[in-house]
């Protein structure tokens with residue numbers, strides 16, 4: 650486990666497309682971004698919260714000892730109660746275990762399926778329903794022929810739901 654003193658600001662200097670919102674951000678504004686181990690890149694705001702670290706008190710004590718600067722601190726840590734150690738450790742390790750450019754799937758909204766990318770949802774539905782893109786297109790052609798405007802109109806409720814999901818996914 651890596652423990653470090655703070656978040657590394659991982660600002661982008663070139664443009665990128667957020668995999669969560671689909672929005673393109675240009676390089677003019679510095680925006681903190683995250684990468685997960687599966688290659689998703691998104692604005693840091695969408696990074697999922699980490700659960701408190703559950704480790705035995707003895708390990709906490711050893712880590713505090715490992716970082717202690719003086720003999721006096723050492724003695725204090727050695728003789729402190731378990732409760733005291735837990736409280737000190739909470740202050741000491743109040744940072745992330747993970748770097749913004751190497752997030753595990755549990756902190757990625759896409760990998761953990763807290764947020765569905767259209768592409769992922771589509772391939773899942775195709776697979777589940779035994780469809781192919783071709784079959785789906787044939788079906789759509791039959792229903793809407795050359796009338797793309799009607800297609801848009803009929804699909805509008807779904808499109809709006811999707812847009813709303815994008816707007817509110819700060820709370821995922």
Ligand SMILES: [Zn+2]
Nearest residue numbers: 685689757760
């Ligand atoms: Zn991911």
